[in-house]
Structures are given as structure tokens and as C-alpha cells.
Amino acid sequence: MKKYLFAACLLLTISGFAQTALRTKTFNLEKGIAIQGYDPVAYFTQNKAVKGKKELSVFAEGATYYFSSQTNKDLFLKDFRKYEPQYGGWCAYAMGASGEKVEIDPDTFKIVNGKLFLFYHSWINNTLTKWNKDEINLKSKADRNWQLLYK
Secondary structure, three states: OHHHHHHHHHHHHHHHHHHHHHHHHHOOEEOOEEHHHEOHHHHHHOOOOOEOEEEEEEEEOOEEEEEOOHHHHHHHHHOHHHHOEHHHHOOHHHHHHOOOOOOOEEEEEEEEOOEEEEEOEOOOOEHHHHHHHOHHHHHHHHHHHHHHHOO
């Protein structure tokens, strides 16, 4: 019985390492930091992008997130996947339109059905506007494209 328990624990550990490596490889991270250091929970609780603090950080399976408050950090720790951005933090529009990993502007976001979507935005190109014109189709394509990249 102990052999089976050990084997099960070993398999879970290996699986956890593989998941962390996959996320580190495919997520939009700068030196391991997700969302350019912005607080993922603030998008939901304050409906705005809020810069997090290094001293309030959490490492979640390959990505480090910063938080603006201990309350937000605690919420994240309860269910981190609930607050993570879709498509590994890459631009949702680009993921849907072309399946590409494109940088984002943390201030350009949308929450739909409890999910955080981030977008590229420059002075000449706001991809959130383009996303809104064909959201259902682009989201469907982005979901498929992300599955192809996230493996």
C-alpha cells in the first residue's frame, strides 16, 4: 500500500513540475512577473488596473503576481485561477485574430463572465475596440488558439 501511495505522490509532484514549466514557458511574464506587476484581483474588485507591490507577491505555478493589498493577496490565494488573465496574459484580440502572443497594456482590459481579458493598446491601435466588434467569434478562436499554444 505504501508503494502505491508513494507512486501517487511522485506522479502528482512530477505533474506539478510539468505544469509549472509549461506555464513559465507559455505565459506572458517579464522576469517571472505576470501582468507587468499589476494586481489581478483589483481588476475584479476595483474595476481598474492597480500596480501591485513586490512585498505582496505570490508565486502560482510558474508565475509571480503582485498585489496592492493583503486582502487582494488573500483572495488570490483562495482560488488563484479565478483571477488569472485568460490566454496566459497575452492580448486576447491577437490570440483570437491570429493566434499570436502579443504584449498587453495592463490598463486595457475587460471582464466577461468572471474572466479577465487583457489587450494591446497603443496611441494608434486599441485592440479592445476591435474585440468588442466581434467578441463571440474572436473569443471562440482565441480559446482554440490558446489550446494549441498551451501544450
